[in-house]
Every structure is written in structure tokens, then in C-alpha cells.
Amino acid sequence: MQPVFAPRTTRARVSPRLAAILAIALVPLSAILAFAWAPIATIGLGEHGVQYDFPQKVFYWHVPVALAAYAAFAAGAWNGLLYLLKDDADYDVRSYAGVHVGVVFGTLVLLTGSIWAKAAWGVWWNWGDTQLLVFLTLYLFYAAYFVLRFSIDPGRARAKASAVFSVVGVALVPLSFMAIRIADTLIHPVVITSDGSRLTGPMWGTFAIGVLGFFALSMLMVQLEVAAKLRASRGWCASDDGESSIDSESRSEPATVAHA
Amino acid sequence: MHDGWESVAAAYGIVVFAIVVWMWMILGKLRRNPARERSTIGRER
Numbered sequence: 001m002q003p004v005f006a007p008r009t010t011r012a013r014v015s016p017r018l019a020a021i022l023a024i025a026l027v028p029l030s031a032i033l034a035f036a037w038a039p040i041a042t043i044g045l046g047e048h049g050v051q052y053d054f055p056q057k058v059f060y061w062h063v064p065v066a067l068a069a070y071a072a073f074a075a076g077a078w079n080g081l082l083y084l085l086k087d088d089a090d091y092d093v094r095s096y097a098g099v100h101v102g103v104v105f106g107t108l109v110l111l112t113g114s115i116w117a118k119a120a121w122g123v124w125w126n127w128g129d130t131q132l133l134v135f136l137t138l139y140l141f142y143a144a145y146f147v148l149r150f151s152i153d154p155g156r157a158r159a160k161a162s163a164v165f166s167v168v169g170v171a172l173v174p175l176s177f178m179a180i181r182i183a184d185t186l187i188h189p190v191v192i193t194s195d196g197s198r199l200t201g202p203m204w205g206t207f208a209i210g211v212l213g214f215f216a217l218s219m220l221m222v223q224l225e226v227a228a229k230l231r232a233s234r235g236w237c238a239s240d241d242g243e244s245s246i247d248s249e250s251r252s253e254p255a256t257v258a259h260a
Numbered sequence: 261m262h263d264g265w266e267s268v269a270a271a272y273g274i275v276v277f278a279i280v281v282w283m284w285m286i287l288g289k290l291r292r293n294p295a296r297e298r299s300t301i302g303r304e305r
Contacts, residue, residue, distance in 0.1 A: 055264040061275055115267050116267065228289040
């Protein structure tokens with residue numbers, strides 16, 4: 001008999017409670033510190049050579065959100081790889097959630113970056129910036145993941161195609177990260193160079209808190225989405241008292257219905 | 261008020277708005293109890 005293809009476990013890899021506490025504490029804190037503690041830096045020349053200093057504050061969320069998007073894509077790819085190795089539908093759901101959260105964060109990166117570019121460069125987008133093009137390619141690649149996934153009927157074939165797609169796309173992450181360092185035209189601001197950091201102490205502290213906060217937030221979002229998907233696919237496994245199932249091990253038979 | 265404060269407010273506002281909407285949707289999904297909504301499917305197990 002063909003084994004049932006459905007996720008079996010709901011155990012979270014990282015405590016969702018810890019991720020929630022870190023995200024709730026650190027993300028607002030980074031915004032407060034960005035305005036109250038970090039000094040205004042002068043990076044970016046705007047239209048007609050006018051320097052726009054204050055919009056640089058966007059950086060304190062723009063870059064951490066971008067790093068969190070990279071991490072979510074990498075998590076999606078890692079779980080896709082685990083699916084290919086172990087043929088466990090649980091990894092397929094986790095891979096899907098990672099890519100989904102990565103695309104959500106990627107959208108925010110593009111939006112906040114465009115807002116900053118309008119203030120600093122005077123344009124919403126610069127087609128000559130390698131960093132922007134590589135990130136846009138990465139974003140559109142993973143956006144196409146959903147087109148692929150939902151064009152295939154649920155089951156092993158869909159999970160395998162999705163996993164391969166997510167693994168292939170992750171190669172763009174280091175390329176995107178390195179693009180501004182290998183490009184000839186350094187239009188995009190580079191904060192950490194081979195010569196060291198361009199940030200002062202308070203700027204570093206604020207930035208680091210933002211990175212930690214958005215990493216925790218992305219982990220929380222992935223885990224919540226995984227829990228929602230698992231619960232939707234195995235409705236009768238959920239406890240009647242409304243308790244979230246992400247911390248508990250499944251005790252019943254997996255569903256025969258499709259997931260994610 | 262600093263020059264360009266509108267850009268900063270828009271950027272931070274968009275991020276907060278997106279995260280709040282996303283959380284509202286996903287927590288709404290988790291709060292719904294499919295065990296009750298799906299009538300008796302699998303209950304007899």
C-alpha cells in the first residue's frame with residue numbers, strides 16, 4: 001500500500017515563544033534606538049547633489065528585513081533539500097513556509113528600498129545598480145515558486161518540484177549579498193566593506209538589534225505558517241481547546257488530504 | 261522636523277502594516293478550530 005503523503009510532526013525547531021518574545025521586544029526597540037540613539041549619517045546623494053541625511057534611518061529596518069528575507073529563503077531551500085533526502089512531507093511544508101515568508105520580507109525590502117532611493121537618489125528604482133537587479137531576480141525567482149507549486153496537483157510530484165526549485169534559487173542569495181561588493185559601480189551604499197565597518201558604535205548596536213529582531217520575527221512567522229498549514233491539512237488532529245499545535249507532537253494518524 | 265521624514269515614516273509604516281496584517285491573518289487561521297468546523301471527518305478515529 002502506498003504510504004500516506006502528509007506531514008507527521010508539528011514540533012517546532014525553535015521555540016515559537018522565544019522567537020515571539022525576541023521579535024516583540026527587539027523590533028520596536030530597534031526603531032526607537034534608530035531615532036533616539038543612532039546619529040544621523042550622511043550617506044547617499046540625492047537629486048541635484050542635495051544630501052538627504054534623515055532618510056538614512058530607513059536603513060535600520062531595510063537591511064535587517066533583507067537579511068531576514070535571505071535567511072527565510074535559505075531555510076526554505078534547506079528544508080527543500082531535507083525533503084529531497086528524506087521524503088518527509090513535513091519538510092515540504094516547512095520549505096513552503098520559508099519561501100513564503102521570504103517573499104513577504106522581500107516585498108518589504110523592495111518597498112522600503114524604493115522609498116529610500118526616491119529620497120536619496122531622486123528616483124524610485126535604478127536599473128544600473130547590480131544589487132537591486134540581483135535582489136529583484138531573487139525575488140521574482142521565488143515569486144515564480146508559487147506559480148510552479150500551485151500549477152501541480154498536491155502530492156509527491158509537487159513537493160519534489162517545489163523542493164528542487166527552492167534549492168536552486170538559494171544560489172542567488174550569496175550572489176545578491178556579494179553583488180554590491182563585486183560590482184564596478186558602487187551606487188548602492190555599502191556598510192560593511194573589506195576595510196571595516198562604516199558604522200559607529202550606536203549605529204552598530206541599533207543595526208544589530210534590528211537584525212536579531214527581524215530574524216526572530218521571520219522564524220516566528222515561518223513557524224506560525226507551518227502550524228496553520230499542518231492544522232488545516234489535519235483538522236481533526238488539532239486539540240479542541242484551541243491550543244496551538246506547533247509545540248506538540250502529533251498523536252494521531254496523518255491525513256490523506258493534501259497539504260500547503 | 262527633518263527633511264525627508266515622510267519617506268522614513270512611509271518605510272517604517274509599510275513594514276509595520278504588512279507584519280500586522282500578516283499576523284492577523286495567520287493567527288486568525290490558527291484560532292479557527294478545524295476540528296469543530298470539519299464536522300465529523302475523522303472524529304470516529
